[in-house]
Amino acid sequence: MEPPLSSQNQPVSRRTALKLGLAGLAGIAVGGAVGAGSSAFIARLGRTAPPTYRFFSATEAALLIDICEQLIPGDDVPGATETGAIHYIDRQLCGVYARHQQTYRRGLEAFRLTCRQEYQRPFSELPAAEKFAALRALETGRAPQALWGQPTAQAFFNLVLAHTMQSFYGSPRHGGNRDYASYRMLGLDYPPMVGRNRHPET
Amino acid sequence: MALKHVNAVVVGAGAGGGIVAKELSEAGLSVVLLERGGWVSFETHGQDELLNQRTTVLGNAYGPDERHPRVHEESPGQWSIVPPNHWGYGNNAACVGSGTVSYGAMAWRFLEKDFRMRSTYGAPAGSTLEDWPVSYDDLEPFYEKAEWEIGVAGDMSANPFVAPRRRPYPMPAFAHAREGRLLDAAAKRLGFHPFPIPMLRNSVPYGGRNACIHNRACCGYACPNNAKNGTHNTVIPRALATGNCELRTHAIASEIVVDDRGVVRGVKYFDAKDRAHYQTADLVVLSGGAIESARLLLNSKSKLFPAGAGNRHDWVGRNLQDHAYSGAYGLFEDEIYDDVGPGATIAISDFNHGNAGHRGGGALCNEFIRPPYGFAGLRPPGAARWGKEHKDFQRQFFKRCGAVHGPVQEMPMFTARVQVDPVVRDHWGIPVVRLSGNRHPDDIETGRFLASKAEQWLKEAGAVRTWTALPGIMQRSGQHQAGTCRMGNDPTTSVTDKHGRVHDIDNLFVADGGLHVTNGGFNPALTIMALGYWVSHHIKAGWKGKPT
16 A cells, blocks of 8 residues: 655665675664775665655645644643654555545645735744634634635645544554554553453453 | 356355355255455454444455445435445445454344334334334244354343343353443433343353453454354354355355346356356355345346346335434543443343334443544534643543443335446446435434433433434444345335245345344344344245255
8 A cells, every 4th residue: 555665765675685685784774874894885875864755745744743733732741743643644645545635735735825824924933822723713614715725624624633633543553643652641551462451350 | 167056155244144154054055155355353453443344544444445436425416436434335344254253242132013113103204114024023033043153142131121032141241341330320220221231242151262351442343362253253164164165255246147037047256356257056145234235136137127136116225224323422520431341231221112202212322442533533512622622631531431322223214225326336347336315304303312311321320411412314324234125025015025035036035134124223233143044944944956
């Protein structure tokens, strides 16, 4: 379901490394540890590229991260940003949620324009109360109609909200809920272990 | 290459078909059991909160996949093509055992009046409400057989509304978890008659399988401990052990071949590599569930049945039912959650019948444990859906929220139906299902009544804030799908006779929820199983063919 990582992330493909008998060394190279004793081959390898997104541009991702954090803010327990909401959404958009790609692309752009028109500033620079108000306006259908066609502001908001909740409360294997943060918040043991979550009274 | 002729083809290895395959193969008939899915196991998706059969936002853990689209009427005149994990799809799992692998496993017998709804209440205007052509007494021995062969834990001694039984349950009932104990005491104070929910799940080791370990995630998931009983771990292995039954998985049935004399010759299907096959047989039994069995009949056109097999009078696919679930939620001051799965343990049957001004009603039960994601979408009216307020609500109330719900018995509607789409085809080129229609307005009123009782019960148990959840007017079928191949004595107003034999096609049978004339105020799995035994019994009694 997931697309292959882009080639820039993998200066040496795993297959090439195996051919060269360097599978282990390629792993070391990813850490960027190129010591004086390394072979010339390893010295030629570039540093691993910083994490990139499968679907989002860096600008889109930054805005979406900010939105998600308002939906599930961090406090003494991690929120959406820290638990990886952006990674959950980004992954699903290149998998089972591919049909929502345009909703995100257009919705994020419409929201960017909305903030510029209503607040004359990007969302990231708004004080907390105004961030809340801007998102409430989307949720309640009070966003400027002229800037929103397909999706409507409400449809966009509801989609992001649903996906953020899925990220935070779903299984970490999909990219969110890092370190089972939401389960720890709720006092649930996770993952439940067969044979270990027995209850003596029953 | 032509496939070897067999005595019987059974289409669908779920609650009904698994039983038919076992009964016929044990009687010496050669059987081919076709299943559109494969064998599944807990390990594939574990306890994934987003990818199971109850929460399907990332897909159906046990199928079907996106090669099986449907068309759904989302609002009058507005049709859309929906994938199998869409709420409007009406899904039931595509795997060996089907829904019985991942169901909550409530094991209800319908009540006597559930088989005589029209005689008891009269049909409301706009509904095709009717009596079953069989009675509770007819089915009682077959309910018993299902309870013992598949395995049910229960105890009805505290329930005065239950229909008579000849033999007790094979396993003792499950004990209540903390929420159940609170509700038990509250029900008694209110004069209700609480009892433990009968379950197709092992309270003690049974049938060579383990006892339940009280997992949090149960409804929607395969059991990691093989303690939940479906056809996949009971009757289907027994059928295969006879040596007379061959199970073909990933087999997509496309047509029942009916000859010019109105005799079924066999079933056309596609295998896992999309190769077309034609399996001939002396008789065919459809057990694909109410929606897919109706589709297969409609897609099987022949000289005598140009509108589909058994559809001479336009009743195939009509009267699609499920349950108009209604109930209430309550917030408590103290923690009522103790993480003892699967949560649902207690029921009352006080409001299944005898509710002034209502036809029928439904059982009321506490709910299976809601995973944190499910709980995130559950709020009293007016509460914030996001932000710090959302997070605080989760923290405060995840372990302090109780729920009581009930499957309201629906009034059958001729206009709630399964059709085949004139344009849209699936991966194999087979016309797909088209779902449409509304519930009867009475269902909503009965739901309102039942929800008020649920709310009263939660308040008595100590809930400080309660709110109700009512059904919508749109027919929304799913695992409880029923009614599309109604059994009846009059061939002009039903699809099969009282033994599940399709009118005017002597060697074609249905054995699934499609037969249900009405769907009871209970989860239907055990009734589908009882009908599997009932239909098999009559096929065997009439069998004069030779083994092949």
